[in-house]
Amino acid sequence: MMYSPEQQKKLYALSKEYLEKGEVGGVDMQQQIEQLRELINYHEWRYYVLNDPVISDYEYDVLYKQLAAHEAEYPDLKTPDSPTQRVSSDLTQEFETVTHLVPMLSLDNSYNAGDLVKFDEQVRKLTAREKIEYVVEPKFDGGSIALLYDHDKLVRAATRGNGERGEDITPNARTIKTLPLRAAFKKFGFQTVELRGEAVIRKDIFLQINEEREEQGLTLLANPRNSAAGGLRTKDPSETAKRSIEAFIFQFGYGIDNSGKNHLDSLQNHYDALQMLSRLGFKIPAGQMKRCKTIDEVIDFCNEWEGKRETFPYEIDGMVIKVNDFALQEMCGTTSHHPRWAIAYKFKAKQATTKLLHVEYQVGKVGSVTPVAKVQPVQLAGVTVSSISLHNEDFIKNKDLRIGDTVLIERAGDVIPYIVKSMDDLRTGEEIPINFPNHCPVCHTPLVRHEDEAAWRCPNMQCAAQVKQRMIFHVSKDAMDIDGFGHKLVERFYELGWLKNIADIYRLDYEKVAALEGFGEKSAENLKKSVEAAKHQPIQRLLSSLSIHHLGKRASKLIAEKVAHVLDLRDWKLDDFLDIKDIGPVVAENVIDFFAVPENIRMLEEMESLGVNLKQAEEDKPQEVSADAPLAGMTILFTGTLQQMGRKAAQKLAEEAGAKNISAVSGNLDILVVGEKAGSKLTKAQKLGTVRILSEQEFLDIVNSA
Ligand code: IVH
Numbered sequence: 009m010m011y012s013p014e015q016q017k018k019l020y021a022l023s024k025e026y027l028e029k030g031e032v033g034g035v036d037m038q039q040q041i042e043q044l045r046e047l048i049n050y051h052e053w054r055y056y057v058l059n060d061p062v063i064s065d066y067e068y069d070v071l072y073k074q075l076a077a078h079e080a081e082y083p084d085l086k087t088p089d090s091p092t093q094r095v096s097s098d099l100t101q102e103f104e105t106v107t108h109l110v111p112m113l114s115l116d117n118s119y120n121a122g123d124l125v126k127f128d129e130q131v132r133k134l135t136a137r138e139k140i141e142y143v144v145e146p147k148f149d150g151g152s153i154a155l156l157y158d159h160d161k162l163v164r165a166a167t168r169g170n171g172e173r174g175e176d177i178t179p180n181a182r183t184i185k186t187l188p189l190r191a192a193f194k195k196f197g198f199q200t201v202e203l204r205g206e207a208v209i210r211k212d213i214f215l216q217i218n219e220e221r222e223e224q225g226l227t228l229l230a231n232p233r234n235s236a237a238g239g240l241r242t243k244d245p246s247e248t249a250k251r252s253i254e255a256f257i258f259q260f261g262y263g264i265d266n267s268g269k270n271h272l273d274s275l276q277n278h279y280d281a282l283q284m285l286s287r288l289g290f291k292i293p294a295g296q297m298k299r300c301k302t303i304d305e306v307i308d309f310c311n312e313w314e315g316k317r318e319t320f321p322y323e324i325d326g327m328v329i330k331v332n333d334f335a336l337q338e339m340c341g342t343t344s345h346h347p348r349w350a351i352a353y354k355f356k357a358k359q360a361t362t363k364l365l366h367v368e369y370q371v372g373k374v375g376s377v378t379p380v381a382k383v384q385p386v387q388l389a390g391v392t393v394s395s396i397s398l399h400n401e402d403f404i405k406n407k408d409l410r411i412g413d414t415v416l417i418e419r420a421g422d423v424i425p426y427i428v429k430s431m432d433d434l435r436t437g438e439e440i441p442i443n444f445p446n447h448c449p450v451c452h453t454p455l456v457r458h459e460d461e462a463a464w465r466c467p468n469m470q471c472a473a474q475v476k477q478r479m480i481f482h483v484s485k486d487a488m489d490i491d492g493f494g495h496k497l498v499e500r501f502y503e504l505g506w507l508k509n510i511a512d513i514y515r516l517d518y519e520k521v522a523a524l525e526g527f528g529e530k531s532a533e534n535l536k537k538s539v540e541a542a543k544h545q546p547i548q549r550l551l552s553s554l555s556i557h558h559l560g561k562r563a564s565k566l567i568a569e570k571v572a573h574v575l576d577l578r579d580w581k582l583d584d585f586l587d588i589k590d591i592g593p594v595v596a597e598n599v600i601d602f603f604a605v606p607e608n609i610r611m612l613e614e615m616e617s618l619g620v621n622l623k624q625a626e627e628d629k630p631q632e633v634s635a636d637a638p639l640a641g642m643t644i645l646f647t648g649t650l651q652q653m654g655r656k657a658a659q660k661l662a663e664e665a666g667a668k669n670i671s672a673v674s675g676n677l678d679i680l681v682v683g684e685k686a687g688s689k690l691t692k693a694q695k696l697g698t699v700r701i702l703s704e705q706e707f708l709d710i711v712n713s714a
Contacts, residue, residue: 041078041079108172116352146297151167157201162181197271208232217250276333278334363414373474377465379444400464408432413435469607545621546568582600639662643667647683661708
């Protein structure tokens, strides 16, 4: 523990005092500033290192703002190790190179149990020991960093570079919240230390960042590793801060005392060294490392992790095995490339090469034609891959892919396999360029491509492939949510000629269904119940279930709120749509086009006669909110996990109080309500400075005040 239980109680009580009163009596400004720094450091450690905060994000934010305000008022009291200095200036910078105190070596690799047994034999020979204790820990897949602390302060951070010299990235590293800007090394007799670690991004946060980048029209980041390594090297520290980078420390590389003598031996071994670093506030692979008495135990632990690597929130590409005892490490020594006392055990590759055999074209529910590469089946991180999406024509062109090419494929994190590149060096000249078709592969209608879209589309709404895909979507969870009616069933009924369009879903003959192989009275009855239930779905679901291009859930809801009956949309003009905030001309045109097609109207009328609800239910209508409602005219967004209610219920409350729920943090957002473990949305809102940040309780107090 870095803080004793008593200390923690005190820090907690002091935090509450600052939160309630905004100041603490009997201490001067310098002391207040120091106390606030101590509190913020403590709460950052609870949050980022332990993942177990004791105050809400909002309360943390209040403390942080108090400190920032004091520092702004008394600039003389500002110090570079203040937690407010993590968010660095917007100054851009060129990197200088710096020499590492000790060269950063690589690791030798092993790939199987046999390699590890050999490694153990060599270590025992070099040390003349019967038995060796090893420490095994994850091999993080991110960007390596070397940190220099002098007199307890973080004074320099560098990338690995060429091992001898790296790039000075100190301002960026300062934004990494798992790195203490100050750590009490002196208490343990150290004056100058160098630590090594890996900067990483959690897989879920990586996906979230990309979602946000997509919303903002920015290019997507390739994978967590590149995003972390790239984030370390951006010229703009605020960009590093945006990526929520964390750093695991896994090596105490160098440590001298105040007379300049090596002091590392005082710790005796790697395991204890990491425990000390943990007590000093660093993030170490605490729950993922193990001391092993034999190489068999090492092998078991490696296998265990290979099996569960996907469930770990961070990307790892293997394990690292280290001789625990520093004196024995010394006896093993190093080569110019790697230490002889450590070795990496690499998990089975997530990259592989295979041959691109041919390309198939799939037609989706709105007619988009997606090319899919069929490749020679190959093992990739434990699964057999034989088809890989090529997304669109530009992807094929940009990568210059050809039939017969040897391609490098990859599966990173939980991401689906994709083609990294073709290996042009291996071309024989026999490869055939891929010609994107100009006619629909199913109905042979000429394909069209809009200027601002990447996909070629089949414009024929009656195209058999589209009709089938639309029915598959219609029954799915995201649309009418017909329990037990999956894509296999749609395909089967379609082949039998029972389903020609969506309306047919509601006039199935259940006696015939019951007679099908694999069915029976009971399952036919259940299917009927599900279909009957779907007839009562609110019209916003019905609208979005129609597969009108670009008409998603949100736009469907906005439009549904304004109509009494779905068929009223026949009479809607462009302006009626554009009067709704957040409905743009593209969606509007698509809905207008849909309701101008007689077949579509006929289909909806048939559905209604079969009992499908096309009418606005009373409770779905937006409530009239008066101008003096507590949140009248405000936009609001919820982030993080709410404790007292679900997000949907909270959004409903907000609407009743006059607010409008929106989905992204931008200049348009008035209020952000933060639940527990709020992530990048909170950071972004803080950065904008224009968003009012509320805790869940504060939000409730406001809406209940009405
Ligand atoms: S120890 C002298 N431990 O792997 C050996 N390295 O190929 C120092 N890495 O660039 C490395 N996780 O960034 C060590 N638990 C771990 C590691 C680890 C990831 C990276 C490190 C280095 C590379 C070595």
